[in-house]
Amino acid sequence: MAPEHDPVATSVWLRPGRPRRGRPQLSREEIVGAAVRLLDAEGPDGFSMRRLAASISAGATSMYFYVANKDELLELVVDEILGEVEVPDVEAVGWREAAAGLVRAFRTVLLRHSWVIALFGTHPAIGPKAMRISDRTIALLTAAGLSGAEVAWASSLLMSHAIGYATSDAALDRATRAAGKSAADLVEQLRPFVERVADDYPNYAGWWRQNATIDIDPDDGFEFGLERVLDGLQAWIDKKS
Amino acid sequence: MAPEHDPVATSVWLRPGRPRRGRPQLSREEIVGAAVRLLDAEGPDGFSMRRLAASISAGATSMYFYVANKDELLELVVDEILGEVEVPDVEAVGWREAAAGLVRAFRTVLLRHSWVIALFGTHPAIGPKAMRISDRTIALLTAAGLSGAEVAWASSLLMSHAIGYATSDAALDRATRAAGKSAADLVEQLRPFVERVADDYPNYAGWWRQNATIDIDPDDGFEFGLERVLDGLQAWIDKKS
DNA sequence: ATCCCCGTTCGTACAACGATCGAATTTTCG
């Protein structure tokens, strides 16, 4: 609980890359890349430092020279993933389309590596790739006419929608993957459970009976929410001027 | 990867509670309650099945009679936490205030047990407490004039804001707790890092220099985002009629 | 050419973990 070292001075991001002498066969980049690959392939449960080492044919503990511990490695991994997010250029498409593109791109990346979502709440995202996103987002929102704290607020709003929605996406993805069935099949299998408790949850049961047959595309819900968020932001900006 | 059993038939929620004979000293309720208490006290890192057992003076593996494995226990824990969310009554305060109250209450609960957030993406939330929230939310949104898929979409939008924002909250909370310092101190310590890379991220650095001194209350950002979301939803509802 | 230094790798080791199994214990029913 108590800090053993200064938390900023010992942060990964401040410690310079190791000088290269001797015979460096490993590197931070390669380790982080391999970690992402292993997590993509095996999921968080199939990930361990030993398996990671094996995947790059290294000794079980060789990576500890480049990375203090597993948490620090995951911190690097989170930032690496953030690097995949493509932020549209405001100048080219206007703030609203750029903001929409950013949120969509963010969600796409989160879905591509759905295991990162659980890491967000537990590992700080303050690496260079995260800063690049913030930098572009600030440019975007400033161009939209926001300033000061509003910029931070609007930024959080956009990111929250991407992360929050992707959390649901990930839960569904994991459930279907674990069950080896489609989402529709899963919904169908849930039906008897819903019917059993229908009396306790009349609104839920009623909605379910009417709408559970229509196939629900998660993308539609995401887009609906995104448009509402942007509408709300738009209204605020309009009201200001 | 491949499903060993039918995933729904073996779900915790479908398996009936154990019949009570013999001398039950433990129970699901008590185990889940103790798990929540231990997670609150020690955080996710300090939580293990062994420690949980010790906290209720039980044998190391006694709980496996009531719970199939750790993941299933966490599934129960997630639902237990969801039970703490108080959903306002639509009839009393109108849909907008009820929706705001729901999202605020959800976030409050998530902050009170910030470790649950990481569980959301990895453990399905389909227990009775989760259904209660859905039930009330559906009533709320139906009263607001939505129907069909829109209800599910709007519900996801509200939950996404709570979860997404709480994810950032949790990251900050964990960082300050780990460092043993206030958020303001942490920001101050981050300054030299930001200055070092200022050239690469001009917008970020510029915003930072102007605004990092003002103290940022996370609640303000949350409320700002919530109002934008509700405005966007309101506009959609108005446009429909 | 030789040596040593030091940057890098890895084998060993340990405590803690999740989980299985079956023996031991206690309660209720016939």
Add this chain to the structure above:
DNA sequence: CGAAAATTCGATCGTTGTACGAACGGGGAT
């Protein structure tokens, strides 16, 4: 009162994160 069922727990296995120190090997100094 005895048998069967219900519940607990100790022993144990395979795996994890990582601390430690020995081993390795290439470059600079001699």
